[in-house]
Amino acid sequence: MIWTRRGVGYLALIAPLPVFLALAYGVPFFGVAGWSLTLPEPGLSNYERVFTDPIVLGVLLRTLRICAVVTIVTTAAAYALAYIWVQGSPRQRIFVEFCILVPFWISTLTRAFGWLVLLYNRGLVNTWLQDLGVTTEPLTLVRNEFGVIVGMTHFLIPFAVFPIASAMRHLDERVLLASRGLGAGRLRTFWSVFLPMTMPGILGAALIVFVFSLGFFITPAILGGGRSVMAAEFVYVQLFQTANWGLAAAISVVMVAIVAVLVTLLFRLTRVEKLMG
Amino acid sequence: MTDVQLRATGIRKLFGRFVALDGIDLSIDRGEFLTLLGPSGSGKTTFLMTLAGFLEPTSGHLEEAGIDITRQPAEVRKYGMVFQGYALFPHMTVEENVAFPLKIQKIGAAERRQRVGAMLTTVGLEAHRNKRPSQLSGGQQQRVALARALVFQPKVLLLDEPLSALDKNLREQMQGEIKQLHQKTGATFVFVTHDQTEALALSTRIAIFDRGRLQQVGRPDLVYERPVNRFVAEFLGRINLLPLHEARCDGGFLRGRFEDCTLTAPAGDGAGQNGASDNSIVAVRPEYMALSASRPDADGWNGVPATVANRIYSGATSLLELRTRSGVELCLDVRSADASAEFRPGADVWATWPVERGFALPEKSSH
Ligand SMILES: Nc1ncnc2c1ncn2[C@@H]1O[C@H](COP(=O)(O)OP(=O)(O)OP(=O)(O)O)[C@@H](O)[C@H]1O
Ligand SMILES: [Mg+2]
Numbered sequence: 001m002i003w004t005r006r007g008v009g010y011l012a013l014i015a016p017l018p019v020f021l022a023l024a025y026g027v028p029f030f031g032v033a034g035w036s037l038t039l040p041e042p043g044l045s046n047y048e049r050v051f052t053d054p055i056v057l058g059v060l061l062r063t064l065r066i067c068a069v070v071t072i073v074t075t076a077a078a079y080a081l082a083y084i085w086v087q088g089s090p091r092q093r094i095f096v097e098f099c100i101l102v103p104f105w106i107s108t109l110t111r112a113f114g115w116l117v118l119l120y121n122r123g124l125v126n127t128w129l130q131d132l133g134v135t136t137e138p139l140t141l142v143r144n145e146f147g148v149i150v151g152m153t154h155f156l157i158p159f160a161v162f163p164i165a166s167a168m169r170h171l172d173e174r175v176l177l178a179s180r181g182l183g184a185g186r187l188r189t190f191w192s193v194f195l196p197m198t199m200p201g202i203l204g205a206a207l208i209v210f211v212f213s214l215g216f217f218i219t220p221a222i223l224g225g226g227r228s229v230m231a232a233e234f235v236y237v238q239l240f241q242t243a244n245w246g247l248a249a250a251i252s253v254v255m256v257a258i259v260a261v262l263v264t265l266l267f268r269l270t271r272v273e274k275l276m277g
Numbered sequence: 278m279t280d281v282q283l284r285a286t287g288i289r290k291l292f293g294r295f296v297a298l299d300g301i302d303l304s305i306d307r308g309e310f311l312t313l314l315g316p317s318g319s320g321k322t323t324f325l326m327t328l329a330g331f332l333e334p335t336s337g338h339l340e341e342a343g344i345d346i347t348r349q350p351a352e353v354r355k356y357g358m359v360f361q362g363y364a365l366f367p368h369m370t371v372e373e374n375v376a377f378p379l380k381i382q383k384i385g386a387a388e389r390r391q392r393v394g395a396m397l398t399t400v401g402l403e404a405h406r407n408k409r410p411s412q413l414s415g416g417q418q419q420r421v422a423l424a425r426a427l428v429f430q431p432k433v434l435l436l437d438e439p440l441s442a443l444d445k446n447l448r449e450q451m452q453g454e455i456k457q458l459h460q461k462t463g464a465t466f467v468f469v470t471h472d473q474t475e476a477l478a479l480s481t482r483i484a485i486f487d488r489g490r491l492q493q494v495g496r497p498d499l500v501y502e503r504p505v506n507r508f509v510a511e512f513l514g515r516i517n518l519l520p521l522h523e524a525r526c527d528g529g530f531l532r533g534r535f536e537d538c539t540l541t542a543p544a545g546d547g548a549g550q551n552g553a554s555d556n557s558i559v560a561v562r563p564e565y566m567a568l569s570a571s572r573p574d575a576d577g578w579n580g581v582p583a584t585v586a587n588r589i590y591s592g593a594t595s596l597l598e599l600r601t602r603s604g605v606e607l608c609l610d611v612r613s614a615d616a617s618a619e620f621r622p623g624a625d626v627w628a629t630w631p632v633e634r635g636f637a638l639p640e641k642s643s644h
Contacts (some may be wrong), residue, residue, distance in 0.1 A: 124374070172362070172364060174362065175365070175366060175367075177331050177358075177360070177364065178360055178364040178365075178425075179332075179366070179377070180350070180351045180430070181331070181355070181356065181357070181358040182381060182425065183352050183378055183382060184377075184381045185352050187614075188381065193366060194375070195366065197366075197368055232327075271388045
């Protein structure tokens with residue numbers, strides 16, 4: 001079938017995409033994997049270091065911890081936003097749409113510096129808190145994990161809103177009415193019906209956020225101030241400052257492996273969810 | 278023992294400027310099977326949603342057993358409801374779906390299991406208790422919806438076109454099951470459909486809706502035999518309509534000229550006085566019409582000359598289409614086995630019917 005003239009034509013039309021993907025992702029990945037096994041000398045020494053060196057392990061654990069917190073906070077906030085976006089009055093909807101779209105027009109760098117202005121020791125937040133007498137000493141809000149989490153969450157919320165809102169939009173409203181007609185109040189209907197039925201959207205959003213946040217570079221570099229170093233920044237340092245290419249490559253491969261495992265797990269989960277739905 | 282359970286007075290519902298319900302007055306008796314029947318968009322679902330408490334009427338009142346419940350939310354009224362498309366919980370098993378209302382009422386696990394089990398037996402779904410709705414056939418889903426709505430023994434069960442997605446055989450089977458459930462539970466059923474046969478077969482009373490107005494309420498046979506207006510007459514089954522010239526009312530009968538014949542029909546309750554009448558149409562159900570080769574000479578019979586235009590086979594009976602000289606179309610059923618000459622297309626015949634089987638209708642519908 002495929003070898004009819006038209007089949008060949010279609011094949012030629014769609015071929016560029018997989019070929020491009022293979023070149024753009026496959027080749028560099030195998031190159032990096034190759035470095036991790038050969039630099040500075042052939043063997044598994046780089047991987048051994050990843051799992052034993054307390055500094056590397058510390059960075060990896062911090063990265064996972066920050067990403068986990070960011071994922072939870074972002075998904076929760078995005079759920080609330082998506083709820084208003086889908087269920088709110090027309091005016092609320094426009095407001096939420098604005099809040100979701102505007103960040104896309106502002107660069108990552110600008111946003112990170114924006115948070116710096118707000119959160120540093122003599123920034124707006126600390127000045128206000130002291131003026132109002134809530135605190136006497138400035139709070140340390142940046143150059144630590146807190147600042148990184150704030151900046152990353154802010155960046156990632158819009159990406160989490162879309163899958164959740166889509167799940168909410170596809171929900172049959174009569175099912176919610178049915179629940180209320182059977183005696184469940186609004187709160188009970190939310191917990192027993194709305195939340196479980198939008199769970200696939202939540203899981204999808206959480207995955208996107210988590211995977212995305214693992215590779216964050218600019219935001220943690222600026223808001224972490226070199227103290228809360230995350231994996232991407234650490235890899236950068238290994239590559240361009242200490243010229244430790246093998247280790248940098250091994251860390252990268254481990255991160256890709258973590259993402260692959262997570263994606264597989266989640267696809268299993270959502271397939272189960274689909275069966276339910 | 279007419280014991281009014283729900284009383285709607287002057288229910289109006291506007292969506293923006295659109296009038297979806299236009300002053301509905303309707304009393305529903307305890308334990309009755311009331312069917313709301315009407316064409317698409319006539320406001321049946323809107324009225325049902327208002328009864329359930331999902332929609333608040335723009336004006337008007339709703340009473341349950343004499344108590345005003347107009348502003349009471351659905352979760353307080355707790356009428357069982359079967360939605361069009363069933364609206365089952367997709368993330369729960371059949372058993373969990375049916376147990377849901379009992380859980381809400383905080384009924385203990387032991388009693389819950391027993392009642393859910395009994396309910397699933399009633400609707401014949403014990404074997405499927407652990408499946409999810411998406412793994413069930415349409416008829417099975419429908420039964421889950423019924424079980425879920427009945428398990429907490431609601432006083433009122435509202436059903437919105439529950440059978441519309443089923444094929445004919447399953448539909449007839451489910452009609453029987455719904456009727457049995459009604460007798461068994463003794464609950465008040467309000468049933469929406471736009472299938473008239475279903476309405477006639479199931480209900481103790483039928484309420485006919487058109488464009489947001491209640492046209493007629495009554496026993497199925499009365500609504501069918503004595504429709505109050507042209508809309509109801511045409512909506513329920515087939516009807517032959519013969520417009521009269523110089524229609525006059527006299528002695529309880531309507532008399533007037535149709536082509537060269539004089540037709541007579543009972544004037545009905547509406548027409549009191551003698552004299553010129555607003556009612557100027559004689560209506561006859563096809564099943565009361567017969568064919569004969571000549572003008573009926575017996576007293577108490579009407580007759581109209583016509584030509585057989587068409588014969589349409591439909592199983593046990595065939596539909597015969599006639600056309601009178603002035604082009605009015607009539608129809609009647611004949612047994613398919615009957616091959617008499619006067620039933621062949623082109624034959625000149627007389628369509629006849631007993632005077633008391635016709636009825637008078639106004640020229641125009643009420644709006
Ligand atoms: N939420 C709404 N907003 C605006 N108009 C509505 C809304 N709900 C219903 N309507 C309108 O009200 C009218 C009556 O609708 P309803 O759903 O009650 O009809 P129905 O008799 O149930 O019809 P069907 O047999 O097709 O289900 C329709 O013209 C519909 O367009
Ligand atoms: Mg409807």
